Amino acid sequence: MTTEAATRRMPGAPCWVSLLAHSLSATQEFYGALFGWEFRPGPQHFGPYARAYLDGREVAGVGELPGNRHLPVAWTTYLASDDADATAEQIRSCGGTVGVGPLDADDAGRMAIGSDPEGAIFGIWQGRSMMGTAVSGEPGSPVWNELVTRETRVVEPFYERVFGFEPEAVAATDFDYVTLHIKGQPVAGIHGVGDALPRDRGPYWMTYFAVPDTDAAVRRVNELGGRVLRPPQDSAYGRLATVTDGEGASFTIIQKR
Structure with a gap:
């Protein structure tokens, strides 16, 4: 059931998890107290966003929803891709939907949000300067x-x-x-x-x-x-x-x- 961090970066493998919440500060307090995470600013193109670190290594991301967006709060699993644009086209051709992107997240990478034919939402991540979760399987990751x-x-x-x-x-x-x-x-x-x-x-x-x-x-x-x-x-x-x-x-x- 465990996947090593290197394995998680292979194309197709889950490589990152991210959460959009209504209160970034409250979310940081909750997960910081539960898992011992520390936070540093991440890409801000889509609103306030922070990366969570465990012992100096990236483990997850948390962001804040716009005040006028009353969406369900949920964790999103990102699957690794060597080419986010090509993966997005493949999702569409196989009956899925791409709702966001592909688009750049600063110089960190290129991402998209899609869903499978039954409606389950997932992300696509083509890493550049940030490849994804740096530690997997340790407490808090x-x-x-x-x-x-x-x-x-x-x-x-x-x-x-x-x-x-x-x-x-x-x-x-x-x-x-x-x-x-x-x-x-x-x-x-x-x-x-x-x-x-x-x-x-x-x-x-x-x-x-x-x-x-x-x-x-x-x-x-x-x-x-x-x-x-x-x-x-x-x-x-x-x-x-x-x-x-x-x-x-x-x-x-x-x-x-």
């Missing part, structure tokens, strides 16, 4: 990215054609899950949850962050004004829980085995 959708078979061909993923289905009759590989390395997953998918939300990409102690992190989330959507439980990969920050952006925390 992203460790996994997973598409939550109705049925894996509906969207798997889209991601395979656009990004060159090598899908591998989990051999279980009652568990609809596909692991996506690049050059033999697992980089992401697709989880089909059927009717359990909230109708008011639709399919979405979920970011997993590593923590040293899931139960302690859940208590801290509550103290900081977040909520627990799924309480701590053990899995084959470690103890995990799904929570939200103070503005409702959901993410999963996991204490790896």
Whole structure:
């Protein structure tokens, strides 16, 4: 379930996660207290934005929505690309949608925001001076990215054609899950949850962050004004829980085995 930082930069692999919230200062306070992140200014072309650092290494980005934009607050998974413009065209030709870009983010890179045929939103990142997350798998950093959708078979061909993923289905009759590989390395997953998918939300990409102690992190989330959507439980990969920050952006925390 873990992907190394170098693996995350291969074309198609999740390479960055970013959050747009209504209050940048409150968001920084929440994640700084939860994960120990420090923040430095990032590209400002699209409004106030900061990069989060863990021990001096970039791990994520947080930005502020315009005051007149009352959009749902959610983490966005960015997939690496050698050519954002070509990837955007491939998304369109395979039945997806490109809603933003491609466009430059200062000299850091070129980006776009798209969605798959079922509506799950994701980003594209062509790194230049900033290649993406510099650390993965350590406490406070992203460790996994997973598409939550109705049925894996509906969207798997889209991601395979656009990004060159090598899908591998989990051999279980009652568990609809596909692991996506690049050059033999697992980089992401697709989880089909059927009717359990909230109708008011639709399919979405979920970011997993590593923590040293899931139960302690859940208590801290509550103290900081977040909520627990799924309480701590053990899995084959470690103890995990799904929570939200103070503005409702959901993410999963996991204490790896």
